[in-house]
Amino acid sequence: MVHRQPRLHGTIQTIREVAAQKGYTFRSILVVNPDPSTLQSKVQQLSDRVKYDKTGYTDIDAASSVLNLEEISNYEKHREVWRRIQKEVVAPGTTHTNDVAVVIEDDAIFIPEFIKNFEAFLDNPRIANWDAYLLSVATSAGADGRLVPVADAMQIIPSKCAYALRPTGAVLQILLDETETIRFSMRVQLSYIFQKRRSDLRAVISSRQCIMEGSKVGIYPSTMHPTNILIFNQEYMELFRMLQSSTHTEVTAITASSLYNRVKHIQSPDLLHVYGVVMFKCGKIKEAAEHLLTAIEWTQQQHGFLSPQSELLNNLINMHEHMQWDLPQYLSTPSKYDHTLSQSVA
Numbered sequence: 001m002v003h004r005q006p007r008l009h010g011t012i013q014t015i016r017e018v019a020a021q022k023g024y025t026f027r028s029i030l031v032v033n034p035d036p037s038t039l040q041s042k043v044q045q046l047s048d049r050v051k052y053d054k055t056g057y058t059d060i061d062a063a064s065s066v067l068n069l070e071e072i073s074n075y076e077k078h079r080e081v082w083r084r085i086q087k088e089v090v091a092p093g094t095t096h097t098n099d100v101a102v103v104i105e106d107d108a109i110f111i112p113e114f115i116k117n118f119e120a121f122l123d124n125p126r127i128a129n130w131d132a133y134l135l136s137v138a139t140s141a142g143a144d145g146r147l148v149p150v151a152d153a154m155q156i157i158p159s160k161c162a163y164a165l166r167p168t169g170a171v172l173q174i175l176l177d178e179t180e181t182i183r184f185s186m187r188v189q190l191s192y193i194f195q196k197r198r199s200d201l202r203a204v205i206s207s208r209q210c211i212m213e214g215s216k217v218g219i220y221p222s223t224m225h226p227t228n229i230l231i232f233n234q235e236y237m238e239l240f241r242m243l244q245s246s247t248h249t250e251v252t253a254i255t256a257s258s259l260y261n262r263v264k265h266i267q268s269p270d271l272l273h274v275y276g277v278v279m280f281k282c283g284k285i286k287e288a289a290e291h292l293l294t295a296i297e298w299t300q301q302q303h304g305f306l307s308p309q310s311e312l313l314n315n316l317i318n319m320h321e322h323m324q325w326d327l328p329q330y331l332s333t334p335s336k337y338d339h340t341l342s343q344s345v346a
Contacts, residue, residue, distance in 0.1 A: 003303045004106045004220060011211070014110045015102060015118075022122040024100070029088065031080045036069040039076070046072060050182045057195055059155040063188045070224035070305060075186045078103070079179055082165075082172045090167050099168070100125055105161040107214035108136065117208040120145070125164070130204040131171035132194070135162040138209035150203040156191045158231055162211035174201050185225075218268030221304025227311040228270050235263045239274045243281065253282040269295040269304060273312050280315075285322050292316040 012028060019026040039046060054061050067075075085101050100122070110118070121135070129147055136159040141148045150157060165171055178193045179186075194203040214220045215228065218236060222228035230236035238259055242252060260275040276291030292315060299306055306313060 004214070007109055007214065007219075008106050011104065011108050011110055014115060015104075018115070018119050018122055022119070024122065027089075029081065029084050031077050031084065033080070034073055034076050036073045039069050039073055046182070049180065052183060055183070055192055055196070057155060057192065060184070060188060060192050060195070063156060063191075064184055067182065067185060068224065068226075068307065068309075071185050072182065074105075074224055075179070075182060075189070078160075078186050079176060082175050085165065085167055086172050090172070098125070098127055099166075100127060101165040101167050102135070103163055103165065104211065105213075107220050108162045109212045109214045109219065110210075111212055114210050114212060118210040120208065121164075121210055127166055130202045131166050131169060132201065132203040133164040134160075134203070134205045135164060135210040136160070136213050137205055138207050139205050140207060143207050145206050145208050147204040147206055149198060150191075150194045150205050151198040153205050154191075155195065156188060157194070159213045159216060160187045160190055161213040161215075171201055218263065218266050218271050221269050221299050221302050223303065223305050225305060226307055226309040230268070230270050233263070233268075233271070235259045236268075236271050236274060239271070239278055242278050243274060248278070248281040248283075250282070253279060253284060256282070267298055267302075269298040269302065269312070272298065273315070277315055280319055280322075285319060289316060289319045289323060292319065 016026045016028075034042075050067070052064055052066075081103055089099070089101065118135070121133075125133075126147065132150075133147075134150060134157060137157055139148055139153040141153050165175075174197060175193065178197065179189055183189060184192060193201065213232065215222050216230055216232045218230050218233050229240065239256055242248075242256055245252070256275060256278045260271065263271055272291050272295040276288045276295065279291060280288035292312060295312055296306070296316065298304075299312065
C-alpha cells in the first residue's frame with residue numbers, strides 16, 4: 001500500500017471535493033486489516049469456511065482457483081468495510097435515503113473524463129433504482145448512462161476496485177451472508193452474488209465509468225495475484241493476443257517492440273513480462289530472459305506480489321532451460337580439475 005499512497009490520497013481528495021460540490025457530507029472509513037500476516041494464525045478457521053463448490057454458472061466456475069492469503073486478505077477487507085458501514089453509518093440511525101457508500105481499493109485512480117462521470121453520478125445517483133453500482137466498469141449496453149443489471153451485461157465483472165452501495169435496505173447483510181463461505185476471489189464472488197441474488201440485490205452498471213483500476217492498466221503490479229492480466233491496457237492486450245498466435249516471426253518481434261515502446265515509460269512489470277514472452281516465442285531467448293529479470297526487479301521495487309506460483313518467475317525459469325545451449329559442450333570437455341583430483345586420489 002505504501003507505493004500506492006500518493007495516488008490513493010489524490011483519489012480520496014477528489015471524492016471529497018466532488019461530494020462537497022454536490023452537497024454531500026463526506027466521511028471516510030479506512031480498512032487495512034486483516035492483512036496476510038494476521039491471517040497466518042487463522043488458517044484453520046479460514047479453511048473451515050473455504051468450499052470450492054460448483055455453482056452451476058459456467059464462466060464463474062471456470063474462474064475458481066485455490067486462493068492465497070493475500071487474496072483472502074482482500075476478500076476479508078471488503079467484508080470488514082461492509083460491517084463498518086453497518087456499524088458506523090447505518091446503525092446510528094442517521095442514514096438518509098440519498099446517502100451513498102462508495103467503496104474503493106487502494107489502486108483506484110481518477111482521470112479527467114472519469115471525474116466528470118463521477119460528478120454526474122453524485123449529481124443524480126438514482127439510488128432508488130439500485131443496491132450496488134459498479135463504478136470501475138462500464139458497458140456499451142448502458143448508453144447515455146442508462147442503468148443495466150450487471151447480471152444481464154456480464155457473468156464475471158472485470159473489476160471491483162470501486163463500487164457504490166445503498167446503506168439503507170438489505171444489501172449489506174446480503175453481501176455478508178453470501179460471503180461467509182469463501183468460494184472465489186472477491187471479484188468472482190461478487191459476480192456470483194450478482195447472478196444468484198439478482199431478484200433481491202439490484203446490481204447495476206452504465207456506460208459511464210467513474211474510476212480506473214490502476215493494477216489493470218499497468219500503473220501498479222498486483223499485490224495478491226500470481227498472474228495479472230492488464231485487461232484495460234490496449235497495448236498489453238494486443239501483445240497478449242500476439243502471444244496466443246501460432247505464428248511468431250521477425251515481423252511479430254518488430255510489431256511487439258513498437259507496441260511496448262509506446263508504454264515502456266510506465267515501467268509496468270506486467271507489460272514487460274508479456275513483451276518478454278512474445279520475444280521468447282520469436283526466438284530472442286536471451287533478450288526475453290533479460291526482460292523478465294527486469295520485470296521481477298520492478299515487481300519487487302513496486303511492492304508487487306511474487307510467489308512460487310507467480311507466472312513471471314516460472315516463465316523465467318523455463319526460459320533458462322532453453323538458454324543452456326552450450327551445456328553439452330561443457331559436459332563433453334574434460335574438467336581442468338580432473339588432473340588435480342587424480343593426483344589427490346593417488
